[in-house]
Amino acid sequence: MKSFFTVIGGMGTMATELYVKMVNQKTPATSDQEYLDYILVNYSTIPDRSSYIMDPTKPNPLPCLQEVLTQQSQLEPDFFTLTCNTAHYFYQELVKTTDIPILHMPALAAESIQAAPSTRVGIIGTEGTIRNKIYDPFVEEAGYTVVHPSLEIQQKVSILIFDKIKASNDLDQALYYEILDEMFTDFNCDVLLLGCTELSLCEDATPYPHGKVIDPQEVLAERTVELALKNRQAKA
Known part of the structure; x- marks a missing residue:
């Protein structure tokens, strides 16, 4: 293949399947x-x-991520995509592993917000993503206010991600809507970022109708297609 990219997925598998569907x-x-x-x-x-x-x-997942990047780099893809929000916690270490570009899903999602400077941007995702502020610097750099979920909402998000979706592929629409309702209403969010690809599954199945929701995985898919087509044309 003259021009191709490599997807590092499986975190989780159903969410990776959705990303591939979006790209196609x-x-x-x-x-x-x-x-x-x-x-x-x-x-x-x-x-x-x-x-x-x-x-x-x-x-520790980092050695596994470094190993697979090293292995796949030998095939010389044009770029990598990493279909896991929380894995971007290791991004700075991962880019040291390879000379091949790795698209940064949180940064791309923050760039896509395109709203007024006073916009309140809520972020929901795994506890690791929220506590370690994986999205925060990119959202703040764009000039927006970051809004984190309360402990009670975070517990609901964790149940939805791990106990429902990962454990049994249960896209609990009622719980998903309940979480988003509380973020928009109780925390006055103007925009909500889905900082976990399992949440992308919920949004894809039953899009939330009452507020602006940005799915970083969809943003990543859009950027993937754009860059892949550009690279294909350049190498034609």
Whole structure:
């Protein structure tokens, strides 16, 4: 393949499947040959990112991420995508592993907000993503106010991500809407960022109708297609 990208996925697998679907749907193709060339690495056995971030005695996912980047770099893709929000906690270490660019999903999502400077941007995701402020610097740099969930809302988000979606593929629409309702109403959010790809599954299945929701995984898919088409044209 002259021009291709590599997806480092499997964190979780169903969310990675959604990302691939988004990429394919956003590709302006009218024949098999017009779709994009890519390699999907569904590395599902990488240790849980949030668990390690919250408790460093747990298995560390960083060596696994570094190993797979080193392996895949030998194939010389144009760029990598990393379909896990929490894994971007390790981004600065990961870019030292390879000379090949890695798209930064949180940074791209923050760039896509495009709202007034006074906008209050709520972020929901794993406890590791929220506590370690993986999104905060990018949102603040864009001039917006970051709004974190309360402990009670965070507990609901964790239940939805880990107990519902990851454990049994249960996209609990009622709980998803309840969480977003509280963020928009109780915390006066103007925009809400879905800082976990499991939440992308909920939004894709039952889009929230009462407020502006930005799905970083969809933003990543859009940027993936844009960059892949640009690279393909350059190498044609």
